Amino acid sequence: xxxxxxxxxxxxxxxxxxxxxxxxxxxxxxxxxxxxxxxxxxxxxxxxxxxxxxxxxxxxxxxxxxxxxxxxxxxxxxxxxxxxxxxxxxxxxxxxxxxxxxxxxxxxxxxxx
Amino acid sequence: xxxxxxxxxxxxxxxxxxxxxxxxxxxxxxxxxxxxxxxxxxxxxxxxxxxxxxxxxxxxxxxxxxxxxxxxxxxxxxxxxxxxxxxxxxxxxxxxxxxxxxxxxxxxxxxx
Numbered sequence: 523x524x525x526x527x528x529x530x531x532x533x534x535x536x537x538x539x540x541x542x543x544x545x546x547x548x549x550x551x552x553x554x555x556x557x558x559x560x561x562x563x564x565x566x567x568x569x570x571x572x573x574x575x576x577x578x579x580x581x582x583x584x585x586x587x588x589x590x591x592x593x594x595x596x597x598x599x600x601x602x603x604x605x606x607x608x609x610x611x612x613x614x615x616x617x618x619x620x621x622x623x624x625x626x627x628x629x630x631x632x633x634x635x
Numbered sequence: 636x637x638x639x640x641x642x643x644x645x646x647x648x649x650x651x652x653x654x655x656x657x658x659x660x661x662x663x664x665x666x667x668x669x670x671x672x673x674x675x676x677x678x679x680x681x682x683x684x685x686x687x688x689x690x691x692x693x694x695x696x697x698x699x700x701x702x703x704x705x706x707x708x709x710x711x712x713x714x715x716x717x718x719x720x721x722x723x724x725x726x727x728x729x730x731x732x733x734x735x736x737x738x739x740x741x742x743x744x745x746x747x
Binding site: 629 | 667678681732740
């Protein structure tokens with residue numbers, strides 16, 4: 523049973539470009555969460571999605587960031603016009619239902635030059 | 636919103652010693668408390684968790700205790716080994732919420 527998958531594992535972008543991060547939840551999991559981890563810091567919640575719905579985006583910056591979890595395919599976290607402060611590790615987690623254990627993917631390490 | 640404090644930020648022990656990491660939280664309605672271990676460059680991995688209807692849970696060398704009255708919970712690792720060296724994060728999930736609020740992490744170093 524494959525775990526949570528994320529790609530790419532490493533992403534380099536220049537300032538002003540767009541970054542697209544993908545997350546495929548564990549089989550049977552329909553709840554997806556995105557967290558951001560700055561260097562030497564803890565994880566900060568960004569957004570919680572179920573299929574085709576954003577349930578909680580209270581941790582998402584109001585501008586440049588968006589997330590989706592379509593009926594078919596992976597969840598995508600999109601960052602437009604990236605800035606150096608967006609450099610971080612972005613982790614996706616999934617769970618089979620709400621209030622259940624969250625399992626993390628390997629993360630995407632975004633570097634903005 | 637929920638606020639989670641974690642102490643200590645670094646912890647150095649000798650192999651075979653015990654290690655204890657403590658977290659406090661602010662929302663008395665919080666009901667789920669997982670602990671994650673993160674090795675350098677790797678994903679956070681769940682090592683143990685506890686729900687608010689339980690006071691203590693143990694899994695081999697790892698245990699978690701929860702004091703709901705005082706709003707704190709602790710991770711206990713006995714007979715530490717060098718491979719226990721990592722950063723450990725506590726997290727809290729509130730009732731009716733799905734997001735996890737994480738502590739700031741404890742860097743554990745186990746010396747042979």
